[in-house]
Amino acid sequence: MRWSQTLVTTLREAPQDAEIASHKLMMRAGLIMKLGGGLYTFLPLGLRALRKVEKIVREEMDHAGAVEVLMPALQPREIWEQSGRYSVLRDAMFKIRDRQDREMVLGPTHEEVITDLAARQINSYRQLPKTFYQIQTKFRDEIRPRFGLMRAKEFSMKDAYSFDVSWEAADQSYQAMYDAYVRIFKRCGLKTKVVEADTGAMGGNFSHEFMVLADSGEDGLVECQSCTYAANLERAERALPQTAPETTERLPRSVATPDKRTIEEVSAFLKVECSDLVKTLVYLANGEPIAVLVPGNRELNEHKLARALGGVSLQMADDDTIRRVTGSPVGFAGPVGLTIPVYADAELKTSRVCATGANAPDTHLMDVVLQRDACISEYYDLVIAHEGDLCPRCRAPMREKRGIEVGHVFKLGTKYSKAFNASYLDADGNRQISVMGCYGIGVTRTLQAIIEQSHDENGIIWPLSVAPFQVNLVVPNVQHAPSLQAAESLQTELESQGIEVLFDDRDERPGVKFKDSDLLGIPIRAVVSERSLADGCVEVKLRTEAGKSMIPVASVSSRLLSIIEGAK
Numbered sequence: 241m242r243w244s245q246t247l248v249t250t251l252r253e254a255p256q257d258a259e260i261a262s263h264k265l266m267m268r269a270g271l272i273m274k275l276g277g278g279l280y281t282f283l284p285l286g287l288r289a290l291r292k293v294e295k296i297v298r299e300e301m302d303h304a305g306a307v308e309v310l311m312p313a314l315q316p317r318e319i320w321e322q323s324g325r326y327s328v329l330r331d332a333m334f335k336i337r338d339r340q341d342r343e344m345v346l347g348p349t350h351e352e353v354i355t356d357l358a359a360r361q362i363n364s365y366r367q368l369p370k371t372f373y374q375i376q377t378k379f380r381d382e383i384r385p386r387f388g389l390m391r392a393k394e395f396s397m398k399d400a401y402s403f404d405v406s407w408e409a410a411d412q413s414y415q416a417m418y419d420a421y422v423r424i425f426k427r428c429g430l431k432t433k434v435v436e437a438d439t440g441a442m443g444g445n446f447s448h449e450f451m452v453l454a455d456s457g458e459d460g461l462v463e464c465q466s467c468t469y470a471a472n473l474e475r476a477e478r479a480l481p482q483t484a485p486e487t488t489e490r491l492p493r494s495v496a497t498p499d500k501r502t503i504e505e506v507s508a509f510l511k512v513e514c515s516d517l518v519k520t521l522v523y524l525a526n527g528e529p530i531a532v533l534v535p536g537n538r539e540l541n542e543h544k545l546a547r548a549l550g551g552v553s554l555q556m557a558d559d560d561t562i563r564r565v566t567g568s569p570v571g572f573a574g575p576v577g578l579t580i581p582v583y584a585d586a587e588l589k590t591s592r593v594c595a596t597g598a599n600a601p602d603t604h605l606m607d608v609v610l611q612r613d614a615c616i617s618e619y620y621d622l623v624i625a626h627e628g629d630l631c632p633r634c635r636a637p638m639r640e641k642r643g644i645e646v647g648h649v650f651k652l653g654t655k656y657s658k659a660f661n662a663s664y665l666d667a668d669g670n671r672q673i674s675v676m677g678c679y680g681i682g683v684t685r686t687l688q689a690i691i692e693q694s695h696d697e698n699g700i701i702w703p704l705s706v707a708p709f710q711v712n713l714v715v716p717n718v719q720h721a722p723s724l725q726a727a728e729s730l731q732t733e734l735e736s737q738g739i740e741v742l743f744d745d746r747d748e749r750p751g752v753k754f755k756d757s758d759l760l761g762i763p764i765r766a767v768v769s770e771r772s773l774a775d776g777c778v779e780v781k782l783r784t785e786a787g788k789s790m791i792p793v794a795s796v797s798s799r800l801l802s803i804i805e806g807a808k
């Protein structure tokens with residue numbers, strides 16, 4: 241393909257709103273163009289790379305035995321009511337009305353549609369197991385679309401759904417997808433970290449996320465320095481430090497703490513460590529007030545709290561509720577004397593002397609021993625894990641990292657199959673509910689994550705497997721007719737061997753062409769110039785390496801083929 245024939249518009253500067261390296265580079269290399277917040281057009285080069293990622297995904301899904309379907313993006317509201325998720329995802333969905341005034345949604349995901357399909361198409365255990373997949377556009381009204389394709393309103397996802405006769409069989413389908421994901425990301429040239437994850441609005445009981453480690457990642461995770469344990473912060477557990485129990489003969493006493501509001505202010509004023517202050521948070525769990533206690537130096541993990549309480553829906557209590565249950569204005573809640581259920585982080589189970597709010601304005605209580613002075617309903621692991629916490633498996637210290645979630649696999653169980661009666665007749669003729677799994681890859685996010693992980697100060701460094709072109713053929717001076725001719729015949733020869741060539745035939749200065757070549761990041765650069773031809777050679781340079789080599793014109797195609805084959 242000639243540069244002049246396609247559309248490659250490189251930019252010297254990234255637009256203002258591009259904050260992270262991969263977003264800047266996608267814009268500067270002319271891979272995508274912004275239409276509006278979270279909406280992007282794929283330009284020719286970006287589309288070529290996207291198609292390559294899709295091809296890898298498709299090959300590995302097929303290899304794993306999944307079958308491809310294509311479901312509508314436009315979905316009737318009723319199926320979302322049927323699964324019970326309309327109210328959960330309402331704000332995240334784009335909702336529209338047809339001319340009969342029927343509400344439709346633009347699918348943010350397809351569990352409902354596929355389970356409806358399975359309910360109608362699968363009737364016998366002989367048809368199972370089945371894993372369906374599609375590569376399709378999803379729509380989500382994200383609160384904060386940003387970082388280009390990373391968090392868009394419209395994006396491409398590969399979503400797959402498995403149906404099995406039993407939980408054990410479903411585990412095998414899950415493993416097959418997990419293994420396929422490992423291969424997909426490897427073939428895309430990505431290093432990923434697999435972490436245990438929260439199941440959130442999807443439901444189900446177990447899930448793993450595939451993370452591309454990057455400082456710009458929106459997800460936090462911890463990984464054990466010693467064993468393989470790794471988890472998203474939404475889920476990560478921690479082993480408790482061993483602390484000696486403490487107690488005191490003294491009874492709780494009130495201390496005036498005027499205008500001391502933050503943990504740091506109170507801790508400095510009372511001269512107690514932040515970890516010996518107990519934060520009391522008031523929530524509504526399924527509408528009923530509860531109090532939650534965490535050490536002053538830790539943050540509550542709402543996902544863990546919701547799970548510990550059996551999947552309740554949680555809301556921070558409003559000021560009126562706080563006043564009613566604590567008898568004091570907001571900011572002074574404490575566990576002593578509360579009559580609502582009180583849940584405490586497990587670290588507080590080791591008896592110790594602490595300070596708490598006093599349920600009275602501008603007052604705290606000192607010398608509180610929770611086990612003695614408060615009525616704690618239950619202790620759970622309730623805080624967000626962080627750097628240095630102990631691994632729940634082996635007690636080694638954990639490290640905190642950031643990551644980009646590129647894939648997510650869930651064991652769903654029967655939540656959707658029950659709602660849609662996706663059942664089958666077993667060998668004895670009894671009707672049974674299918675057990676499901678669901679598996680997503682953000683295809684467009686993966687494409688950008690590849691760039692986030694593989695670039696330098698000059699531009700993108702595409703892995704060969706997903707590069708828009710394999711070879712960037714450059715003629716520094718197109719006015720030099722022999723160079724132009726030699727390059728044209730080399731292009732023809734390479735393309736006849738199936739090599740993908742972007743031939744920079746522009747009448748531009750060499751410096752501009754070489755800068756653009758680095759920016760585009762095409763893995764192999766082949767330069768045909770007056771100087772190289774004087775030696776009967778083409779100058780070949782890999783984007784990943786600094787060195788160049790001179791290769792005789794006659795052997796260029798076989799040499800490039802072997803580089804390309806070697807990378808597979």
Ligand code: ATP
Binds near residue numbers: 397648
């Ligand atoms: P996130 O936590 O990043 O919002 P999610 O957990 O809601 O993502 P899933 O429902 O698990 O996403 O979707 C499967 C995959 O789709 C994700 O792993 C991610 O790669 C991709 N994805 C999700 N939301 C977006 C988005 N707004 N833009 C681009 N890709 C997305």
Ligand code: MG
Binds near residue numbers: 645648
């Ligand atoms: Mg997810």
